[in-house]
Amino acid sequence: MIRELSDLGKRLRSQQTDNQWVHDALKEETISLVLTIKPDGSLVSLRPIERKTTMAEAVQRTSGIEARLLVDNCGYVIGVYDPDSSVFKKKAKEKGESRAHEGLKKDVAAKLALFVHRLDGLGDLEELAPVLKFYKSNKEGGIGAANQAYFLNNIAKKDRAGNVAILVSGDAVYAHERESVYRRIIANYESRQLVRLSSSSNKIQCSICGREEFPVGDFTHYPIKGVPGDKEPAGGRKLISYNGDNNPFESYEMVGNENCVICTNCAKTYVEGLNWLLSDGAKTTTKKNKEDIAYSHRWPRKRSQNYNVDTAMVFWTRENKALPEIDQLEAPDPDEVARLIDSVTSGRENDSRYLEPDQFYSFTLSGSAARIIVRDWIETSLHDFRASIAKWFKDVAITKYDPDLKQFKTHYARLYDLARSCQRKNSDGSYDKDDASLARTAAYLWNAALKNTPLPLWMLTKALQRARLDNHGVTSDRAALIKVILNRNIKGGGFMITEGMEDGSKPVAYVCGQIFAKLESIQYAALGDRNAGIRERYFTYALTSPAAAFGRLFNLNSKHFTKLRTERPGLAVTLDKELQELCKDIDIRRFPANFALEEQGQFAIGYYHQRQKQFSAVTKN
Ligand SMILES: [Zn+2]
Numbered sequence: 001m002i003r004e005l006s007d008l009g010k011r012l013r014s015q016q017t018d019n020q021w022v023h024d025a026l027k028e029e030t031i032s033l034v035l036t037i038k039p040d041g042s043l044v045s046l047r048p049i050e051r052k053t054t055m056a057e058a059v060q061r062t063s064g065i066e067a068r069l070l071v072d073n074c075g076y077v078i079g080v081y082d083p084d085s086s087v088f089k090k091k092a093k094e095k096g097e098s099r100a101h102e103g104l105k106k107d108v109a110a111k112l113a114l115f116v117h118r119l120d121g122l123g124d125l126e127e128l129a130p131v132l133k134f135y136k137s138n139k140e141g142g143i144g145a146a147n148q149a150y151f152l153n154n155i156a157k158k159d160r161a162g163n164v165a166i167l168v169s170g171d172a173v174y175a176h177e178r179e180s181v182y183r184r185i186i187a188n189y190e191s192r193q194l195v196r197l198s199s200s201s202n203k204i205q206c207s208i209c210g211r212e213e214f215p216v217g218d219f220t221h222y223p224i225k226g227v228p229g230d231k232e233p234a235g236g237r238k239l240i241s242y243n244g245d246n247n248p249f250e251s252y253e254m255v256g257n258e259n260c261v262i263c264t265n266c267a268k269t270y271v272e273g274l275n276w277l278l279s280d281g282a283k284t285t286t287k288k289n290k291e292d293i294a295y296s297h298r299w300p301r302k303r304s305q306n307y308n309v310d311t312a313m314v315f316w317t318r319e320n321k322a323l324p325e326i327d328q329l330e331a332p333d334p335d336e337v338a339r340l341i342d343s344v345t346s347g348r349e350n351d352s353r354y355l356e357p358d359q360f361y362s363f364t365l366s367g368s369a370a371r372i373i374v375r376d377w378i379e380t381s382l383h384d385f386r387a388s389i390a391k392w393f394k395d396v397a398i399t400k401y402d403p404d405l406k407q408f409k410t411h412y413a414r415l416y417d418l419a420r421s422c423q424r425k426n427s428d429g430s431y432d433k434d435d436a437s438l439a440r441t442a443a444y445l446w447n448a449a450l451k452n453t454p455l456p457l458w459m460l461t462k463a464l465q466r467a468r469l470d471n472h473g474v475t476s477d478r479a480a481l482i483k484v485i486l487n488r489n490i491k492g493g494g495f496m497i498t499e500g501m502e503d504g505s506k507p508v509a510y511v512c513g514q515i516f517a518k519l520e521s522i523q524y525a526a527l528g529d530r531n532a533g534i535r536e537r538y539f540t541y542a543l544t545s546p547a548a549a550f551g552r553l554f555n556l557n558s559k560h561f562t563k564l565r566t567e568r569p570g571l572a573v574t575l576d577k578e579l580q581e582l583c584k585d586i587d588i589r590r591f592p593a594n595f596a597l598e599e600q601g602q603f604a605i606g607y608y609h610q611r612q613k614q615f616s617a618v619t620k621n
Pocket of ligand 1: 206207208209210211262263264265266267
């Protein structure tokens with residue numbers, strides 16, 4: 001898995017043409033403030049800018065402090081701390097305000113000293129003379145003035161926390177972006193690498209790339225940002241950590257603590273690959289016109305859908321190809337789905353499978369404090385990936401009557417909607433955000449769709465529970481979910497649910513569902529929607545204790561018929577005939593005493609199919 005991520009990171013690097021500064025010694029950073037200085041080293045201004053990414057020296061800050069060359073946060077660059085920050089507030093609470101001030105003052109003084117110390121090695125670069133003057137010979141007009149500007153300028157809190165870049169007025173690029181500076185950073189890095197390589201224990205073959213070109217060892221790996229879970233620590237979380245117990249990879253036998261042999265180059269590229277998978281996407285807006293991101297390699301596909309979700313799936317192919325099939329899972333287009341199913345089943349795909357060496361990868365991640373937990377890992381050929389998705393759509397396909405077009409059509413549910421159809425709702429009909437099962441359900445659905453695996457039966461319990469309690473009952477999405485759970489759990493000759501109404505021999509529970517829907521329509525014909533429908537009152541009862549419930553329902557039904565016969569005799573005859581037709585399929589004097597879980601699912605589908613049929617009859621008449 002690390003190898004595939006590292007390969008992706010290397011591929012991304014090779015595709016980067018507009019930025020020649022791609023190197024292990026450099027890392028993308030975001031800047032939010034610019035400190036402009038005159039050639040004599042005096043301050044011009046300290047101003048926020050719109051956030052911008054830039055290449056800067058890659059530094060590790062796991063233990064102690066380390067200054068990044070020429071660009072860093074306010075503590076390092078200006079030697080100030082933010083008395084409004086949570087860090088200060090926390091310290092003040094623990095130790096009192098004056099001790100907190102004292103402590104942080106010392107902290108930023110040390111950081112500034114370190115930052116200035118790093119400049120010593122740049123004395124020979126004339127173009128940086130103004131920066132050296134700013135910190136050394138022109139302190140009062142330089143760093144001193146900047147220190148004051150920080151407090152006087154009323155900089156927004158989010159900008160105060162970001163990085164500050166230094167600009168010498170008249171220059172086209174920031175000081176840290178100068179070619180000479182990048183060259184210096186890389187040269188320093190390479191010489192450190194050489195020192196590491198000269199130690200024999202670091203000159204071992206890397207288990208990822210198989211080379212001895214870069215040193216290996218437990219150099220701390222860079223953090224990864226944006227994995228959902230509990231609160232993400234500042235900076236991000238680590239996929240591989242060397243802190244000892246609970247290494248997430250032990251179960252995958254990837255990397256043990258002591259014998260980790262990943263070189264510095266692979267360690268950097270796998271982090272770049274994963275960070276890209278987690279963040280790459282296009283800016284968009286939500287229905288409420290808020291900023292959103294449509295992710296290109298992550299599911300759920302939108303940032304707005306990732307709130308309250310504690311897992312994320314990322315996916316890609318070795319060749320980094322576009323995957324339109326994943327888009328279909330998110331927004332199925334019936335024509336495209338039909339084409340996919342056709343191309344897989346007709347065998348045209350089979351012929352070309354050996355010509356398609358590309359592989360599909362996906363894994364499920366979740367964050368826990370400083371670590372990332374890998375919950376699942378999928379690796380499959382592109383051919384099998386497509387076949388699984390085609391199979392998935394066949395399994396979730398369910399008929400739905402379209403009253404506008406006055407015809408039945410195949411409903412292909414979105415993966416996300418299927419997950420949602422199990423989510424608890426509040427009394428006002430909105431989704432209950434505390435229902436943590438959404439993420440778990442989503443992860444199972446994702447795997448089932450991509451690996452053609454069965455879904456757990458607890459999901460059927462959930463779907464039926466929602467069908468009973470939700471105002472909308474057995475929706476098309478719920479019916480689709482129930483169908484795929486049932487069909488994928490059948491062992492040896494069980495009843496396969498088809499997309500549309502069943503004509504041949506049907507299980508009793510399925511017929512009971514149909515009869516229930518018919519009784520519901522008779523009540524509606526007799527009473528209108530003045531009373532609570534029988535679904536609200538009897539669905540759960542009929543699902544769990546059919547014999548007792550149907551006894552009552554038929555009693556109730558004869559009363560509805562008496563009324564209907566006097567008011568609408570023609571309709572009464574038709575409905576009665578239809579009811580008798582359904583009852584022919586089972587012995588109505590001997591309804592079962594109860595239904596097992598799978599039978600309850602069949603009941604729900606029978607009910608759904610019958611309802612769709614009745615909708616079509618209503619609109620046709
Ligand atoms: Zn390597």
